[in-house]
Amino acid sequence: MINSLTDLAGDRPALVARLAAAFPGSVQGHALETAARLPIRGGRQAALAQLATIDPVAYATTRNHVGGAVTKLSPWIRHGVLALAEVRDAALARARVPEDATKLVSELGWRDYWRQVYAALGNAIRRDIEPPAMRRRGGQPLDHMPDDVLTATTGHACIDAFVRTLHDTGWLHNHERMWLASWLVHTRGVRWQTGADWFLEHLLDADPASNHLSWQWVAGTFSAKPYLFNRENLETFTAGAHCPTCPVRGRCDVEGTYDDLTARIFAPAGGSPDRPPLRISPAAPWRPGRDMARPRRPLVWLTLDTLATTSPAALAWPEQPRVFVVDPDWLAGERPTLKRLVFISECLAEVPGVEIHLGDPAAVLLARATALGCDGIAVADTPCPRVRRHADTLGGSLPVVVEPWPRFCRPEGVRDLGRFSRYWSKVGASALVPTAQQR
Ligand SMILES: Cc1cc2nc3c(=O)[nH]c(=O)nc-3n(C[C@H](O)[C@H](O)[C@H](O)COP(=O)(O)OP(=O)(O)OC[C@H]3O[C@@H](n4cnc5c(N)ncnc54)[C@H](O)[C@@H]3O)c2cc1C
Known part of the structure; x- marks a missing residue:
């Protein structure tokens, strides 16, 4: 267990030094200094303070400008410290009429849309989804950063x-x-x-x-x-x-x-004009493992999508133990720099009692569930193929319950994720309805 990381969260320089020692692969260039000076703090408190500053009206007219009134909420949204529905509700609360929040809500919609595509295609998003619309002049593309x-x-x-x-x-x-x-x-x-x-x-x-x-x-x-x-x-x-x-x-x-x-x-006439209109069918709801009875005392699994007590799984099971597992496959594949590890640690530091482990998630979670007398695993819904794979493995031995996010929009009638415009024309109006009125 590496819980001492969260004990150090109030002391940035000490946290940075500890993380650098524990995860030497995350230290590149001036990583120690930049991580210590990071202008953003992880955690729900900092997220709520930033959420209180959003201005959907100014956003609509200035968001394309680098100095414009963008929210800068993305690190907390990405890690599920803020839910899309919660940000939508805050935008509506600050708008005179719902239409004032349309632009900001539609940008939140892009995130929702990309996640639906990820759930449908999994790791295939790492390959060309369509042939390039235009062919570039020159030889093979570079596969290293200059x-x-x-x-x-x-x-x-x-x-x-x-x-x-x-x-x-x-x-x-x-x-x-x-x-x-x-x-x-x-x-x-x-x-x-x-x-x-x-x-x-x-x-x-x-x-x-x-x-x-x-x-x-x-x-x-x-x-x-x-x-x-x-x-x-x-x-x-x-x-x-x-x-x-x-x-x-x-x-x-x-x-x-x-x-x-x-x-x-681009090469003349270098496009692929005959590309058929792309169709991507939405994924079926994710249900890991075999059908088993709903657990009564599950272990709450916090993933990179849910680093807060407001995670759907933690909210559904507030008294149950919580575990976050640092997956060596994620470290090796994504190579997160120290900055991100600091942000993640600061988020986890605000989750009382969370255990942090390093290892194969399915193996760690099974061992901790057994040791803590838990009869299943609860995890928030996610499109992440790595989390889904481990949950499927766990589902062979324990019931795994997937807790849904507060509703952002109504995608039930969507049959095709081929383009955002098509998706948004179906769900955009439903995303402008506050959570209290979503059914
Ligand atoms: C090449 C490229 C890479 C990107 N990589 C990421 C990434 O790894 N993670 C990430 O969260 N966003 C990514 N984006 C999308 C977008 O740039 C950021 O979400 C946004 O700039 C974050 O700043 P903000 O919170 O002030 O956004 P705002 O404009 O204030 O929007 C509010 C929230 O809506 C969502 N959002 C807004 N625009 C987009 C968009 N185009 N796509 C997806 N979500 C959006 C984000 O959650 C954002 O926090 C990428 C965009 C490009 C062009």
Whole structure:
């Protein structure tokens, strides 16, 4: 058990040192200093303080601007410290009429949508979902991140600033993520998976669904066309923060009209115009293991999707013991940096009595359930294939109960997840209904 991590949560430098010793693979570059200075704190208290600042009306008009009134809630939402329904309710409570919250709720809808696609496709989201909408000129894509990018020395002031912000804070504005991903994939020829994996290492809100599927959207392998930007677009939405002093101003990679950029980057007639409209059927509700009686004293399993006492499983079973397992497969696959481990530890520190273990989740949970006299496992619903696989294994020996999230929208009539617009046209109105009136 590695519970001493949460005992140190009030002392950032000590926590950072302890985590670095326990997880040496998470220490890259200036990881110790950046983790100690992290501007965001994990935990429900910090999440509620940030939630109290949201302004859905200002959000609607300024969200595309880097200095705009975005919520910055993503690290807590990603880890289930805040539920989408709860954020929707807060947005509605601050709106004069529900329509004032439409834009913010539809952005929450993107997260909901990506998670539905992840539940339907599982790890297949890591491969091209569709053939690329346009073929890039040049040879094979790069399957490593170029050194000048990693060291923020590309000479493009904007790109170098985005890289430094990502490395130092673990958070980027949505537009910065789009610009950085677009430049890497289309201009530098980096394989989108390579960029997506790099983001997962550094983002505090690192989430394979929102991340990999957004990279595919930028790359044009899960969208009608690849996402491009030019200098004018960047200057508009950054209030000219980077270009005036940029060493390559006037001759940079994104100088020109969209037609110029398209002709420069993509082969003529290089698209896949005959791509059939994509259809993705939603996944059936997740029910792990065999049919067994509902447990009466389950062990509550907190996963990366649910790092709070408000997790659906912890709320349903408030008196039962809670366990979080650090999965070595996750550490090896996602390579989270120290920043994220600090954030996760601070979240868990606010869960009274939680046990933290390192090891194979199914084996650890079975052993702890037996030792603690539990007759099953309770876990919050998740699209994560790793969690689902371990729950299926556990379901061979113990009842596993999946607790649902508070309802965000009504997806029951959805038959096709091929595009967000189609999904949202079916569920958008239901997402504007507050939780108290959802049935
Ligand atoms: C290349 C790329 C990679 C991304 N990787 C991630 C990731 O790993 N994790 C992640 O949570 N988001 C990811 N996003 C989506 C989005 O950029 C962030 O959710 C958002 O910028 C977080 O800032 P915010 O909380 O201020 O968002 P706001 O604009 O205030 O939105 C509120 C919440 O809605 C959700 N949301 C908003 N926009 C999106 C979107 N486009 N896709 C999914 N959810 C959205 C988030 O939960 C967010 O916290 C990625 C986007 C791109 C283009």
